Amino acid sequence: MGLGAIVVVGAELESIGSTAPQESAPLIVEPLACIEVLGRSMLQRTIERFARARVEVISVLVPLEKAYTVPPISTSFENVSIQVVAEMNPAVTQKLRDFSRDGVEHAFVMSASLYTETDLLDLFYFHREARQTATRALDSESPLSLWVVETDKANAQLEDLLAPGTASYFIRDYVIHLKEARDLRRLVGDSLRGRCAMRPSGAELKPGIWVDEGAEIHRRARVVAPAYVGREAKVMEDTLITRCSNIERGCCIDYGTVIEDSSVLANTHIGIWLDVCHAVANGNKLMNLTRDVTLEIADRSVMRTNASAREESRVNSFDFYEAQAVNSDLNNAVGQKIEPRTPKAWQFGAN
C-alpha cells in the first residue's frame, strides 16, 4: 500500500484545467502559493507536510502559462518531482495512472494555495474506511481543494473522479485558501498571533519577534511584537515594524519608515520616512487593504524591487522552467516520466 500526492500550483482545482483568475494589474504575478510567507512559501510547507505524513512520492504540477512566474522550488525531500504541464486535467489523470502503475494505491490531490492543519493520515484512513473512489475534504464554509483518490480508478475522467457525490471528510482544524493578497495578511496575522500552527522561519529572539538568518535590525529600529523579519532583510535606523507585520527575505526598510499591519513581500525596498499601513507591498506595487486599491509607484526612491536578488532568482527560474517545459513536451510525446532537475538543499526552519 503506497501513498502519493499531487500538488497543483496556479490552477483552480474546483474546475481543474482552468488557471486561477488573474487581475488586470495584479499586485503579485506569481501564484500566491509560491509567495514566501513568514520565510517559506505555501508550496514548500505543503510539500513538507506530505513528507512528514510519510507520503512516498509527491508530484507538483505547474500549468505551462504560469511556469515563468513560479520561482524555483528546491527541497531536500528526494521523492518530489516538479512538472510543467500544458493541460492540467490530462496531466493529473496521467499522474494518477503513473502512481497506480508504480504501486501507489492512494493519492492526495491538493491545491497548493490551500492551507489546512488537518491530520492528513486521518483523512486517508477515513477515505479507506469509506470505500469510495474519492473523498473530498470540506470545512464549515465550503468543499476544499483536497481529495484522496483511488489511483486504480484513474481511467475515469478526472471530473467524474473528483465530482460531487464522493465521500466527504469534515475538517474542524484551521483552513485558509489563498485567493488574494488579503488572504496572505490574514494568514500572517493568524500565524503570528498563534491562531494556527504555522510558525515563521528563523528564531523567536524576543517574545513574538521572529528574526531569520542574516537579518539586520538597527539598534534604533523598533520592532513591536508580534512581527517577522525575514532572511537577509535590513531594517534601518528609526524604523517601526508593528502590528503583525512581516518583512520577507531580502527586503530593506529605510530610515524612519513605519510598517504597520502590513506585509512586505520578498526583495522589496521601502524608502525613507514612509507610513505603510494595512497594506501588502511587492516591489514597486502597493495594495491598500482598507481601500482595496493597488498602486504602482514609479518613483524608485519610494518603493522598488531589490533588483539584483530578484533578477538572479528570475533568471534561474527561466532556465529551470524552460528546461522543464521542453522536457514536458518531449515526455508527453513519448509518454515517459519527467525527471526533475537535481534539487538543491532545502533547509527546514522552525516548523
Add this chain to the structure above:
Amino acid sequence: MYSRGPVIVMELPETLNHAEGEKFISELQPLLEVHRPRIVLDCSQIQHMDSAGIETLLYCMQEAMKRDGDLKLAAVSPASATIMELMRVDRIFEVYETAEQAARSFQAVPTHEVPQDLPWYSSGFRLAELKIAS
C-alpha cells in the same frame, strides 16, 4: 512599585502631565539604567494624560531601548488609548490588558534558547553584524 523576577512593574500616577512626568522619570531612572531593563508601566490609575505624559512614555521607552531593554504598557484606559491613538503612538507600544500579562510576555521565550548576555540584534543570534549607517 513591585518586581516580578527581572521584570519591573511600575504604576503611573493619576495625572500624567509635565510635572508628574518629571517626578515619575526621576523615580524610574535608576531602574532604567541597568543592562536590558524590562519595564511594565501599569496605566490603570491614570485619570488624565496630556502630550507631556505621552512624551514621558516615549522617553522611558527610548531609555529602555538604548540599553537593549523594552517597555510595555498595561491596563490602558479607553481615554488614554484614544489620546495615544490620536497622537499615533499606540502602535509603538505593546499593550496588555493586565500588568501580569505584560510581565509574563517578557518571559514567553524559554531562556535557554536566547543568550541573555547578548543584545538581541547581534551576530550572537546568527544575525549578520550590524551595519551602522553613517
